[in-house]
Amino acid sequence: xxxxxTFDDVxxxxxxxxxxxxxxxxxxxxxxxxxxxxxxxxLASMNNVLYHLHPVKVKRHGLKLTYTYCLGGLSFFMFILxxxxxxxxxxxxxxxxxxxxxxxxxxxxxxxxxxxxxxxxRNLHRWGAHAMVFTVFLHMARVFYHGxxxxxxxxxxxxxVILLLLTLFLSFTGYLLPWDQLALWAVTVGTNMAGxxxxxxxxxxxxxxxxxxxxxxxxxxxxxxxxxxxxxxxVIFLAVHFWRIRKDGGISGPL
Amino acid sequence: MSEEITPDxxxxxxxxAEGKSERIARAKAKAAAVRASKIADGxxxxxxxxxxxxxxxxxxxxxxxxxxxxxxxxAPAEGADAGGGGRLTPEERAARVAASLGNGGKQPASMGVPxxxxxxxxxxxxxxxxxxxxxxxxxxxxxxxxxxxxxVEFVALLAAxxxxxxxxxxxxxxxxxxxxxxxxxxxxxxxxxxxxxxELLAYLHPMVAGxxxxxxxxxxxxxxxxxxxxxxxxxxxxxxxxxxxxxxxxFWGMLVVIGSFLRGAGYAWAWPWVQxxxxxx
Numbered sequence: 001x002x003x004x005x006t007f008d009d010v011x012x013x014x015x016x017x018x019x020x021x022x023x024x025x026x027x028x029x030x031x032x033x034x035x036x037x038x039x040x041x042x043l044a045s046m047n048n049v050l051y052h053l054h055p056v057k058v059k060r061h062g063l064k065l066t067y068t069y070c071l072g073g074l075s076f077f078m079f080i081l082x083x084x085x086x087x088x089x090x091x092x093x094x095x096x097x098x099x100x101x102x103x104x105x106x107x108x109x110x111x112x113x114x115x116x117x118x119x120x121x122r123n124l125h126r127w128g129a130h131a132m133v134f135t136v137f138l139h140m141a142r143v144f145y146h147g148x149x150x151x152x153x154x155x156x157x158x159x160x161v162i163l164l165l166l167t168l169f170l171s172f173t174g175y176l177l178p179w180d181q182l183a184l185w186a187v188t189v190g191t192n193m194a195g196x197x198x199x200x201x202x203x204x205x206x207x208x209x210x211x212x213x214x215x216x217x218x219x220x221x222x223x224x225x226x227x228x229x230x231x232x233x234x235v236i237f238l239a240v241h242f243w244r245i246r247k248d249g250g251i252s253g254p255l
Numbered sequence: 256m257s258e259e260i261t262p263d264x265x266x267x268x269x270x271x272a273e274g275k276s277e278r279i280a281r282a283k284a285k286a287a288a289v290r291a292s293k294i295a296d297g298x299x300x301x302x303x304x305x306x307x308x309x310x311x312x313x314x315x316x317x318x319x320x321x322x323x324x325x326x327x328x329x330a331p332a333e334g335a336d337a338g339g340g341g342r343l344t345p346e347e348r349a350a351r352v353a354a355s356l357g358n359g360g361k362q363p364a365s366m367g368v369p370x371x372x373x374x375x376x377x378x379x380x381x382x383x384x385x386x387x388x389x390x391x392x393x394x395x396x397x398x399x400x401x402x403x404x405x406x407v408e409f410v411a412l413l414a415a416x417x418x419x420x421x422x423x424x425x426x427x428x429x430x431x432x433x434x435x436x437x438x439x440x441x442x443x444x445x446x447x448x449x450x451x452x453x454e455l456l457a458y459l460h461p462m463v464a465g466x467x468x469x470x471x472x473x474x475x476x477x478x479x480x481x482x483x484x485x486x487x488x489x490x491x492x493x494x495x496x497x498x499x500x501x502x503x504x505x506f507w508g509m510l511v512v513i514g515s516f517l518r519g520a521g522y523a524w525a526w527p528w529v530q531x532x533x534x535x536x
Contacts, residue, residue, distance in 0.1 A: 029401070035260055037289055038282065041399040050405070057397040058404050070411040077412050081419070097434070105433050112430070123423035130536060131419060133448050144479070144500050147488030154480035161477045168448055180431035181440050182535055189445040189453055193465030214436065255489055 053242055055250065062251040067146075071139035075167075076238070078132035085125040086227065092118065095223035097179050098216040104179040129171045136167045148252035156244040159237055166234045173226035179219060187222075188214060263287040429535050441520040442533040450514035451507045457522060472503075 005013075014020060015032040024030045027043025034040055045056045061067060092111050096103040111118040140160060143149060149157035176187045191214070195205035210217035245251070262284035270280035293300060302308040343351070398404075445453045455464035483496050490497060519525025519533045527533075 035289065037260065037285060038399070041401055044401040045399070048401070050400075054400045054404060056400060058400050060396040060398050063398065063403055063407060065407070065411075070408065073408055073411060074415050077415060081416070102433055108430055112427075119427060120423055123426065123428050124419060126428035126536075127422050127426070128419055130447075131415075137448075141500075141504060145490070145497060147485075147493060147496075149480040150483070150486065150488060151480075157480050158477045161473065165473065171448070172446060175446055178430055179434045181434055181438070182429060182431040184434035184436065185440055185443045186445050189443060190449055193452060193456070193461060196461040197466050198462060253488065 055246060059251055059254070061254040067253065068251070069138070069142060071135050071142055075132060075135045075139055078128050078135060079234070079238070082125060082128050082132060083231065085121050085128065088121050089125060090227060093177070095177070095220050096216065097219045102179065104177065104219060108178045108180070125174075129174060133167055133171050136164050140164060143252075146252055146255065150252075152248045153244075153252065156241060156248060159241045159244065163234065163237050163241060166230060166237065170226065170230045170234065173222045173230065176214075176219060176222045177226065184214060187218075260285055260288055263291065442518075443522070444514070444518070444534070447511060447515050447534075447536065451510035453522075454510040454514035454518075 012032065015030070021031070025047035027040060027047040028034070029040075029044050034044070042056045045051055045054060089111070092115050093107045094103045097105070108122075111122055143157065143160065172187070172190060176183045191205060191208050194208055195201045197204045206212065208218075208221075209215075210221040262281060264284070266287040267280050267284035270283055271277070275283075290300060302311050444450065452465060452469060455468060458464070459468070483493075485493055485496065487493060515534045516527055516532065517524060519530045525531075525533060
């Protein structure tokens with residue numbers, strides 16, 4: 001019986017070829033010969049796509065869980081999770097309503113009844129959305145109590161407030177999409193308030209609803225806002241937010 | 256993933272004996288072990304001190320011929336004619352370029368870089384200090400992002416992800432009956448994060464509660480860093496700011512709780528243990 005190759009043999013052969021080396025840049029922890037030295041730890045950051053987010057070294061005090069509670073990172077994680085689950089839901093959803101053609105609502109019923117993992121993914125999307133509003137809000141409170149908005153981070157705080165508003169708007173536009181009683185009337189309450197904007201009230205409400213009252217046009221409008229327009233704006237502000245953290249000298253503190 | 260490195264015990268003991276901290280001794284002992292293994296593999300190591308680097312540079316210059324001399328002649332000239340100002344007149348600059356090129360002002364294809372040189376970059380421009388953002392970075396206690404930060408983040412991500420997955424497995428998202436514009440439900444509420452506004456609506460004119468106040472709050476929030484001129488970030492130095500913000504959060508939190516849990520049919524006051532919980536996430 002031929003001798004079976006050992007795990008190290010297989011690992012060596014897998015790592016030591018043109019394809020593997022083309023994927024993992026020099027310094028990657030997956031390259032052959034990575035050693036736990038300062039030099040290789042630095043290279044591991046520098047040759048990773050995450051170098052766009054993280055510098056090679058970070059302040060030691062920022063690692064303490066009770067300093068940040070990971071709230072900013074978790075908000076971003078929720079955003080990614082919502083994007084992934086949202087794309088899944090888009091395969092099974094048509095933003096169409098109206099007398100006799102209540103496709104959106106029927107899609108919701110089918111999603112929970114006959115789509116594999118449909119109900120689970122919808123739950124993840126729903127609870128994830130609430131969680132994101134909550135983590136973004138807690139993140140803001142954490143930053144305030146640490147005085148982390150002080151110079152040079154003033155503008156990044158403003159970007160953060162805009163991101164909070166975008167998060168609320170993202171969540172609120174998604175609220176209408178199931179097209180059930182809960183969605184319709186929650187959104188009615190919200191958009192009625194917008195109608196009381198001084199001077200332009202009626203115009204603001206008309207633009208939001210795509211008509212004088214909530215109807216099929218509103219559903220289509222909010223669908224596009226929810227899956228494309230606001231995520232697009234949010235990604236731009238997220239990029240600025242993350243970039244400014246680096247430019248403003250990394251995490252704030254120590255206190 | 257990583258090869259195990261056995262730190263050089265001899266170096267470690269020597270550094271500890273010299274009174275160096277455990278962390279530094281361990282790192283240097285590790286580095287010594289790596290260096291030794293590299294030399295054993297026949298690798299040439301880089302210079303270890305500025306003097307060594309200078310020596311290596313000079314020998315490289317001597318080996319490559321006269322090409323690198325321009326830099327040497329230019330250095331004293333700068334001290335002489337630029338004086339304290341550091342600015343050159345266009346004539347001086349042209350003269351210096353001609354001298355460094357050493358062929359009467361005609362630019363060779365290599366632009367002053369010796370053809371034997373392996374350098375692939377050249378100086379394009381000098382940027383005045385005012386054009387660069389000044390960063391006053393202090394020496395701080397820092398650690399490597401990999402593995403310290405990335406591992407913590409990965410664990411946080413797994414924990415949050417599994418928590419959400421477990422919640423989603425046991426709790427189903429609500430789905431009411433088909434939307435019907437003709438039938439107003441008895442309990443009619445906005446999503447929880449807008450309940451503060453809806454609760455205000457019960458007391459104030461819609462234009463104030465729904466538009467003006469939230470607008471003012473958002474502007475106040477955005478203006479906070481420009482209004483708060485206190486340079487200290489220590490909690491004991493910013494009691495007013497922390498108190499104001501806490502009141503602000505408590506005010507909203509209270510409105511959200513009242514609106515979510517203590518309002519029932521027709522948005523009238525309702526105790527959840529009497530009329531039932533009129534709240535859907």
